[in-house]
Amino acid sequence: MLANYGYKDGSGDYFITIDTDKCNGCRKCVEACPYGVMAVGEDENDPFSDQEVAFVTEAERKKIKYTCAPCKPGDTIPPCINACEPDAITHSW
């Protein structure tokens, strides 16, 4: 499943996409994120799955443009993406 967390507002699209078929629930993104944006737990959109997956925390979903900004100066690859071995995380902006 491609889980798109984030929003679109007047200034642009801000989505963190997690490919739950690739995510192995290793928690490396959680450790890498300095701002607590990422978490790992049961897949809340697939009630019958036992596999734990990464997601963007409820509290951060509506402000990732701001929370994630310090990790994204210029063309820098953010630490969450760098830490993800199966390449399950992408940012839309």
Added chain:
Amino acid sequence: MTEKPEFWRWTESRWTNSDIDLKGKVITAGVDVGSVSSQGVILADGELYAYSNMRTGSDSPDSAMKAINWAMEKTELNLEDIVYTVGTGYGRVNVPFSQRAITEIACHARGGNFMYGPTVRTILDMGGQDCKAIHCDERGKVTNFLMNDKCAAGTGRGMEVFADLLGVSINDVGDLSFDIDEEPQPVSSTCVVYAKTEATGLLREGWPKNKVLAAYCSAMAHRIMTLLERIGVEEDFAITGGISKNKGVVKRLEKEVGIKIMETSKYDPQIAGALGAALFAKALHDKGKK
């Protein structure tokens, strides 16, 4: 003082399938407490038996209770007869009699699959205060989703605001928006508040009501389109939620997407989330028995 008419007030609904004999059947329920509307759905052995669709009040547990009670009205059922209830929607953790809460994304996919059949691949839920675009497989399992609940542009509440501003019953907005000489440019599509300001200006310029409605429906369709572009639209394409009853938006969106939108279900399209929740309740109950 005369009472101000409430143009936004959409029609609440309830339905019972009187052909179903409840004897010996497993009763499960789903309750969707949304930001604007709440629904209760009751299944008998996985078959749709009754539903209700009403306005959400200020108290989520109370709204959940009212929705399920209204669905059970005129039936022989009591709350105790329901063996498993799943809550969904904004207020999903506030459904006191539920055994589990499941996200509205998962529930809409499952409910949409039931309502529109296994060929549906894209479900767009246009709710009261958010908009969800969901891709699902033939069993109603989510494969891709996107939700926008930060901005009110393109939501049911936005349409309610416009119905009130123009003094047009929300049920008539769709038809009236086509009663125009030519299709106007859409109004601002980024913010309900600014769109309202813009509409007031247009009325002052002498635009007829219907033309302003057309401009707003078109802005809403455009707004939804930009959201849909992110995940794409795969056929078959169905819409759930209150806005799916508004032809003014649906027809214009159909034109923008270039894909035919499935005919609205014979059931109230606002129940998709609660229906999905009730189907999950049935599956979870069956799983627990094994």
